[in-house]
Amino acid sequence: MLVLGIGNPLRRDDGAGPAVAARLAGQALETLEVRTLSGEVAGLLDAWAGHDDVLVLDAVASGEPPGTLHRYAAADGPLPAAFSSFSTHGFGLAEAIELARALGKLPRRLTVYGIEGEDFRSGEGLTPAVEAAVGWVVSELGRDHTAHSAR
Numbered sequence: 001m002l003v004l005g006i007g008n009p010l011r012r013d014d015g016a017g018p019a020v021a022a023r024l025a026g027q028a029l030e031t032l033e034v035r036t037l038s039g040e041v042a043g044l045l046d047a048w049a050g051h052d053d054v055l056v057l058d059a060v061a062s063g064e065p066p067g068t069l070h071r072y073a074a075a076d077g078p079l080p081a082a083f084s085s086f087s088t089h090g091f092g093l094a095e096a097i098e099l100a101r102a103l104g105k106l107p108r109r110l111t112v113y114g115i116e117g118e119d120f121r122s123g124e125g126l127t128p129a130v131e132a133a134v135g136w137v138v139s140e141l142g143r144d145h146t147a148h149s150a151r
Helices: 012-026 041-048 093-103 128-150
Strands: 002-006 033-037 053-060 069-073 109-116
Touching: 002 012, 002 041, 012 033, 012 053, 012 109, 012 128, 033 041, 041 093, 053 128, 069 128, 093 109, 109 128
Parallel strands: 002 033, 002 053, 053 109
Antiparallel strands: 069 109
16 A cells, blocks of 8 residues: 655644654554655656555645544545645645546545644644644554554
8 A cells, every 4th residue: 555645744734644654654564655745746646656555645724623534535536526625735636636537547546534734834843633633543544554464
């Protein structure tokens, strides 16, 4: 499985995706390949090329309470229309997914986790609600991966 943490850690909660990726990479889970990206379309398409199972983590801004976790099975169909406005990258994840779908380059399983951010201003460090959500996602993904690897 490829795990992509998308975002910019120098924009506070926009660093949620890279924070999850860094913590998962630190767990040295054997069958996980973990990368961080800024979220640009070409980089995403290149990163998931040749992978059947991809998990993407990104910060979102939909108006939900900070720390809310959004989960979508993107390979099953387009992300909800509102997801385009969630991205903090402008032309980014939702558009990359639809471009990959149109080009026949979408991974067979593509799961998107969006962590609702609170503060996207310049600076380092996650807000408490986003930090808690990152910890929960890392714990769940680590547990799920360990259970799946044991089968």
